Amino acid sequence: xxxxxxxxxxxxxxxxxxxxxxxxxxxxxxxxxxxxxxxxxxxxxxxxxxxxxxxxxxxxxxxxxxxxxxxxxxxxxxxxxxxxxxxxxxxxxxxxxxxxxxxxxxxxxxxxxxxxxxxxxxxxxxxxxxxxxxxxxxxxxxxxxxxxxxxxxxxxxxxxxxxxxxxxxxxxxxxxxxxxxxxxxxxxxxxxxxxxxxxxxxxxxxxxxxxxxxxxxxxxxxxxxxxxxxxxxxxxxxxxxxxxxxxxxxxxxxxxxxxxxxxxxxxxxxxxxxxxxxxxxxxxxxxxxx
Numbered sequence: 001x002x003x004x005x006x007x008x009x010x011x012x013x014x015x016x017x018x019x020x021x022x023x024x025x026x027x028x029x030x031x032x033x034x035x036x037x038x039x040x041x042x043x044x045x046x047x048x049x050x051x052x053x054x055x056x057x058x059x060x061x062x063x064x065x066x067x068x069x070x071x072x073x074x075x076x077x078x079x080x081x082x083x084x085x086x087x088x089x090x091x092x093x094x095x096x097x098x099x100x101x102x103x104x105x106x107x108x109x110x111x112x113x114x115x116x117x118x119x120x121x122x123x124x125x126x127x128x129x130x131x132x133x134x135x136x137x138x139x140x141x142x143x144x145x146x147x148x149x150x151x152x153x154x155x156x157x158x159x160x161x162x163x164x165x166x167x168x169x170x171x172x173x174x175x176x177x178x179x180x181x182x183x184x185x186x187x188x189x190x191x192x193x194x195x196x197x198x199x200x201x202x203x204x205x206x207x208x209x210x211x212x213x214x215x216x217x218x219x220x221x222x223x224x225x226x227x228x229x230x231x232x233x234x235x236x237x238x239x240x241x242x243x244x245x246x247x248x249x250x251x252x253x254x255x256x257x258x259x260x261x262x263x264x265x266x267x268x269x270x271x272x273x274x275x276x277x278x279x280x281x282x283x284x285x286x287x288x289x290x
Contacts, residue, residue: 088115140156223240
């Protein structure tokens with residue numbers, strides 16, 4: 001069945017390339033249907049099968065002439081962020097409650113670049129650059145440009161559901177200066193040395209604020225502190241303590257600021273519940289509507 005579907009998808013793409021009008025709406029329905037199953041089905045083999053079908057449909061869509069102008073924002077379970085002349089599509093596959101894998105594509109007007117999730121990275125991920133073939137997998141939910149030495153870069157904010165106890169948010173840099181996408185650049189200036197990205201891992205029972213703030217002209221996030229008794233077995237886990245840190249943009253670099261006071265955060269730093277909140281929210285942290 002999978003082979004037949006793949007043959008249909010790629011055959012459909014060839015058929016459209018021969019002069020027929022691409023049926024973008026039908027493929028978008030296929031992408032949405034299989035993306036939903038790949039994240040939410042009970043059986044892991046069903047999730048994996050649906051994921052493979054979703055990726056085949058998405059690749060067929062992205063390689064069709066004219067697809068770059070067709071929006072994908074309405075498709076649940078995948079995220080699309082847009083740069084000046086490209087967009088990044090990312091998604092999540094739940095292998096188990098304690099393992100998630102990520103996939104992505106960068107689409108321009110005339111090319112598509114595959115992003116391959118190569119985590120876990122044992123050490124040094126915040127001081128390393130990555131290629132599309134060795135990517136720090138996550139769901140990107142925000143993108144904005146900045147300039148350094150008259151060169152444009154893009155800042156990416158992303159989310160990674162590590163396991164049933166921990167989540168990670170990442171601030172990464174997308175660099176096109178070589179003509180090929182590179183992730184990470186030593187623009188985060190910390191007292192312990194330059195970093196190529198910011199990685200924030202926190203307990204699932206804790207909320208973590210991460211956003212670009214126009215007023216302070218910087219990236220603001222929760223300060224994390226290790227707290228005993230947070231995990232279901234009394235584990236020590238990192239949680240937000242209610243204070244905020246920032247990376248302030250100055251002359252092309254993002255300078256670490258240990259404390260910031262001019263930003264208001266509505267969400268409480270930590271809930272009193274000891275349960276997996278991932279089932280209450282979608283992959284971007286939005287409440288799931290019943």
